[in-house]
Amino acid sequence: xxxxxxxxxxxxxxxxxxxxxxxxxxxxxxxxxxxxxxxxxxxxxxxxxxxxxxxxxxxxxxxxxxxxxxxxxxxxxxxxxxxxxxxxxxxxxxxxxxxxxxxxxxxxxxxxxxxxxxxxxxxxxxxxxxxxxxxxxxxxxxxxxxxxxxxxxxxxxxxxxxxxxxxxxxxxxxxxxxxxxxxxxxxxxxxxxxxxxxxxxxxxxxxxxxxxxxxxxxxxxxxxxxxxxxxxxxxxxxxxxxxxxxxxxxxxxxxxxxxxxxxxxxxxxxxxxxxxxxxxxxxxxxxxxxxxxxxxxxxxxxxxxxxxxxxxxxxxxxxxxxxxxxxxxxxxxxxxxxxxxxxxxxxxxxxx
Amino acid sequence: xxxxxxxxxxxxxxxxxxxxxxxxxxxxxxxxxxxxxxxxxxxxxxxxxxxxxxxxxxxxxxxxxxxxxxxxxxxxxxxxxxxxxxxxxxxxxxxxxxxxxxxxxxxxxxxxxxxxxxxxxxxxxxxxxxxxxxxxxxxxxxxxxxxxxxxxxxxxxxxxxxxxxxxxxxxxxxxx
Numbered sequence: 001x002x003x004x005x006x007x008x009x010x011x012x013x014x015x016x017x018x019x020x021x022x023x024x025x026x027x028x029x030x031x032x033x034x035x036x037x038x039x040x041x042x043x044x045x046x047x048x049x050x051x052x053x054x055x056x057x058x059x060x061x062x063x064x065x066x067x068x069x070x071x072x073x074x075x076x077x078x079x080x081x082x083x084x085x086x087x088x089x090x091x092x093x094x095x096x097x098x099x100x101x102x103x104x105x106x107x108x109x110x111x112x113x114x115x116x117x118x119x120x121x122x123x124x125x126x127x128x129x130x131x132x133x134x135x136x137x138x139x140x141x142x143x144x145x146x147x148x149x150x151x152x153x154x155x156x157x158x159x160x161x162x163x164x165x166x167x168x169x170x171x172x173x174x175x176x177x178x179x180x181x182x183x184x185x186x187x188x189x190x191x192x193x194x195x196x197x198x199x200x201x202x203x204x205x206x207x208x209x210x211x212x213x214x215x216x217x218x219x220x221x222x223x224x225x226x227x228x229x230x231x232x233x234x235x236x237x238x239x240x241x242x243x244x245x246x247x248x249x250x251x252x253x254x255x256x257x258x259x260x261x262x263x264x265x266x267x268x269x270x271x272x273x274x275x276x277x278x279x280x281x282x283x284x285x286x287x288x289x290x291x292x293x294x295x296x297x298x299x300x301x302x303x304x305x306x307x308x309x310x311x312x313x314x315x316x317x318x319x320x321x322x323x324x325x326x327x328x329x330x331x332x333x334x335x336x337x338x339x340x341x342x343x344x345x346x347x348x349x350x351x352x
Numbered sequence: 353x354x355x356x357x358x359x360x361x362x363x364x365x366x367x368x369x370x371x372x373x374x375x376x377x378x379x380x381x382x383x384x385x386x387x388x389x390x391x392x393x394x395x396x397x398x399x400x401x402x403x404x405x406x407x408x409x410x411x412x413x414x415x416x417x418x419x420x421x422x423x424x425x426x427x428x429x430x431x432x433x434x435x436x437x438x439x440x441x442x443x444x445x446x447x448x449x450x451x452x453x454x455x456x457x458x459x460x461x462x463x464x465x466x467x468x469x470x471x472x473x474x475x476x477x478x479x480x481x482x483x484x485x486x487x488x489x490x491x492x493x494x495x496x497x498x499x500x501x502x503x504x505x506x507x508x509x510x511x512x513x514x515x516x517x518x519x520x521x522x523x524x525x526x527x528x
Contacts, residue, residue, distance in 0.1 A: 010422070050386060
């Protein structure tokens with residue numbers, strides 16, 4: 001009997017355990033009592049682990065999603081880099097086109113400001129193979145009515161003149177070439193001289209006597225005496241002036257960017273460019289366009305038309321054009337003759 | 353394979369009783385409860401698996417001690433009830449107490465090491481547990497808990513498949 005009882009002990013325990021739980025259930029149902037204490041302790045034991053698991057899971061999930069996201073980001077980054085490269089290339093193209101449009105716009109404005117002058121826009125298509133020769137090739141030629149000794153300018157200032165004409169192209173001799181020359185005058189004193197190329201990037205202004213006050217930054221204009229460049233076109237500014245023998249050594253900073261020319265204007269006629277407000281504005285010095293400076297009356301302190309200057313010896317110099325009738329009060333260097341239209345009375349001058 | 357499911361294939365004395373490191377049973381049961389509650393937040397797919405039942409069955413058939421099995425089942429079931437909001441405490445307790453006892457008894461009579469026998473055991477115990485749960489609900493709470501549905505069949509299949517892998521994992525916790 002006892003042995004049977006011991007052998008059946010687990011079964012009795014099971015029955016007791018189940019019965020206890022049935023009673024617990026009955027207690028909860030019959031009395032409508034919730035055993036909050038058991039739930040409370042169960043939650044108190046389990047929930048910290050739940051909270052920790054949730055936190056760890058969300059962090060792990062975050063790391064995982066970040067890792068996956070980074071993989072995607074890496075691919076996206078490579079794609080965006082390629083796109084940026086393409087856009088930069090496209091941007092450079094557009095910048096080039098915008099720059100060209102701006103240059104052409106400046107040329108067009110300049111052309112429109114001087115409708116009386118026949119101009120032809122041209123593009124620089126090449127340069128000389130000889131480093132010592134400062135020449136350019138333009139995409140305009142005989143078919144476009146380009147002729148030798150026509151002036152080539154930009155709205156910034158003069159560039160040079162046509163020295164060779166081919167059917168579809170032409171060659172320009174820059175003012176910086178050692179064989180080049182242009183009649184010039186100092187804007188402040190109206191002192192005449194000749195801008196000659198020196199082979200260096202900066203040309204020189206020759207035939208200005210040592211007594212003439214010249215200061216750095218002074219504007220140099222075309223005098224029109226060479227009959228190639230119309231009068232009062234901007235050549236450049238004085239970058240350095242030193243006494244010399246017998247004339248001052250004056251370095252000129254060209255106004256036109258001779259080393260970065262892309263588009264130029266060819267003046268088909270040597271006609272002097274009119275200022276748009278010449279008729280209604282008689283006085284004062286002002287710039288009409290970047291390349292043309294309105295002539296100003298000599299200030300009272302300006303010694304330009306002085307007797308001393310007038311008494312200075314006129315010596316022939318290699319000018320680039322025929323000297324026209326000088327202004328009444330303007331000192332001038334001796335006349336020079338162009339190689340094309342030299343009047344019989346003018347002495348010939350060596351011309352490039 | 354037939355001997356595995358045949359209670360008479362091996363004698364009770366030849367069945368090996370597995371020992372575990374101290375606290376293994378309690379920690380594993382506790383983790384099963386925590387995981388069950390934790391995974392429940394991340395979707396209904398977690399309802400496919402009854403982790404507390406798997407732990408009860410595993411340690412029941414491994415320890416092969418009916419007393420330990422029933423007390424483990426009771427503790428796990430009561431805690432499962434306590435963590436649920438609407439279950440009166442004792443519903444899962446009664447079911448898992450009986451399952452724990454029965455698993456220990458069965459484990460003492462047949463070899464439950466083979467994956468196929470484990471799959472069958474888990475599958476059967478799942479439905480036995482559901483039947484006990486439904487009876488308790490119907491008898492004591494007057495609730496119409498179903499004995500069998502297709503959903504329960506799917507749950508039992510998934511739990512059984514998962515249980516085979518879990519049992520293999522838990523086997524590593526044995527003290528050799």
